[in-house]
Amino acid sequence: MNDASDSATEFFNLSSEEKMSLASSNVHEPVREKMGNYAKAAYKLQKQLMKVVFESLGLNANYLHDEIEKGSQVMAVNCYPACPEPHLALGMPPHSDYGSLTIINQSSTGLQIMDHGKNWHSVPVIEGALVVQLGDQLEIMSNGQYKSVIHRATVNSEKKRLSIAKRLKALELPLQAKIAEQNYLLNKGITRFAHSQLERLALAHEYLPLERLVFVQKERLGAVEKERSLPFDVAWGDGFPSEVTFE
Numbered sequence: 512m513n514d515a516s517d518s519a520t521e522f523f524n525l526s527s528e529e530k531m532s533l534a535s536s537n538v539h540e541p542v543r544e545k546m547g548n549y550a551k552a553a554y555k556l557q558k559q560l561m562k563v564v565f566e567s568l569g570l571n572a573n574y575l576h577d578e579i580e581k582g583s584q585v586m587a588v589n590c591y592p593a594c595p596e597p598h599l600a601l602g603m604p605p606h607s608d609y610g611s612l613t614i615i616n617q618s619s620t621g622l623q624i625m626d627h628g629k630n631w632h633s634v635p636v637i638e639g640a641l642v643v644q645l646g647d648q649l650e651i652m653s654n655g656q657y658k659s660v661i662h663r664a665t666v667n668s669e670k671k672r673l674s675i676a677k678r679l680k681a682l683e684l685p686l687q688a689k690i691a692e693q694n695y696l697l698n699k700g701i702t703r704f705a706h707s708q709l710e711r712l713a714l715a716h717e718y719l720p721l722e723r724l725v726f727v728q729k730e731r732l733g734a735v736e737k738e739r740s741l742p743f744d745v746a747w748g749d750g751f752p753s754e755v756t757f758e
């Protein structure tokens with residue numbers, strides 16, 4: 512943990528030229544060693560946590576094993592310089608992460624999460640502790656039993672803040688999870704196809720909380736339905752079977 516934080520600090524203290532000199536397409540270069548070790552350790556932890564989550568849902572601990580192995584891992588190292596007017600600025604706007612699990616290592620307070628009453632709470636920094644956040648994919652997979660947390664990053668007037676966010680997203684949900692996803696989204700008034708479109712939009716625009724995606728989709732759906740007078744699934748369907756049986 513400390514190695515990764517130190518590497519991030521060292522990196523952001525470099526000049527632009529020095530930063531450029533470290534650019535490479537080889538993720539195994541020695542310069543990446545400390546961060547690479549951290550990424551590996553965080554990935555191991557994420558996989559263990561996914562097992563616990565699946566077990567808590569009454570599923571096999573190895574559920575989605577292959578999809579997780581083949582899924583994507585992104586490590587974002589965020590640097591928020593000190594801001595003279597922190598009440599007027601945000602380091603990162605409110606969003607939920609689109610993957611399953613994110614592990615955050617923050618150098619100082621700044622991460623805030625939103626509760627049901629839409630109040631913001633600061634996540635304390637506890638020496639040696641990491642923050643685990645659930646993302647949209649887990650909310651969808653668990654049919655809403657687990658909630659994707661809406662969070663944001665505030666800035667500080669005196670000191671620069673660093674955070675390392677290690678994200679994990681399973682590749683493609685298998686059929687059973689897709690059914691759950693489809694039902695969940697349908698309950699919210701959104702088709703899976705439209706969700707995937709919106710997910711792409713979210714990726715392109717970096718972040719959009721799930722609730723916001725649903726809202727945007729509903730707005731669009733209203734417009735499309737009016738325009739074409741077609742039933743919900745026909746207007747936005749993706750060929751996903753409406754009835755599937757399991758053994």
Ligand SMILES: O=C(O)CCC(=O)C(=O)O
Pocket residue numbers: 587589603608615617621622662663664673674676
């Ligand atoms: O800086 C933080 O604590 C939050 C970072 C974050 O939410 C992200 O990278 O997705």
Ligand SMILES: [Fe+2]
Pocket residue numbers: 606607608613662676
């Ligand atoms: Fe995030």
